[in-house]
Amino acid sequence: SQQGEEDPQALSIQEGENATMNCSYKTSINNLQWYRQNSGRGLVHLILIRSNEREKHSGRLRVTLDTSKKSSSLLITASRAADTASYFCATVLPAGNDMRFGAGTRLTVKP
């Protein structure tokens, strides 16, 4: 069963704009991870944020985590056509014996 729900399901923006994707989850977590998947390809890890962290940055990526609201957001700044992909959040449960993916956000960046 899926734990996270991404919002929106699909997002279309112009190159240079920022893209924000949200993830909500239902239970307590140990950490939350974001992955990217190009069409039909394997998933690529982007960033991990632990439950005691509120914000992390990696290049053009900024991730926030609000454990009180059980939500996270992924911001991609100055988007590029190459950022076109599906983005998934994945939550790791406190027992560390499961990682559940959301349904993903399909991002399209138009050149």
Add this chain to the structure above:
Amino acid sequence: DSGVTQTPKHLITATGQRVTLRCSPRSGDLSVYWYQQSLDQGLQFLIQYYNGEERAKGNILERFSAQQFPDLHSELNLSSLELGDSALYFCASSVGTGWYTGELFFGEGSRLTVL
């Protein structure tokens, strides 16, 4: 290139048949994970092995089984196949024992089509 190798890339078979999917993890990674991705179910965790031992189990059907061999490669066996088993099957690997330590490295997947 993640360093995780999956074979075959594509597989077409008939209902009732049995197939084996193979995964070679990144060099040095001891954990192997299997995931199923389908349009209706999304990404579902199936099973994890660490250094040859089953470590965690997810939504794996009884018709499915897996193992990790001494050389750390893993195989996922799918039997009595049904139409609904058509999906993309991913293998991932990590250095550590679980998801606490972070990123999984995913292979490119094996696309199974059951006719």
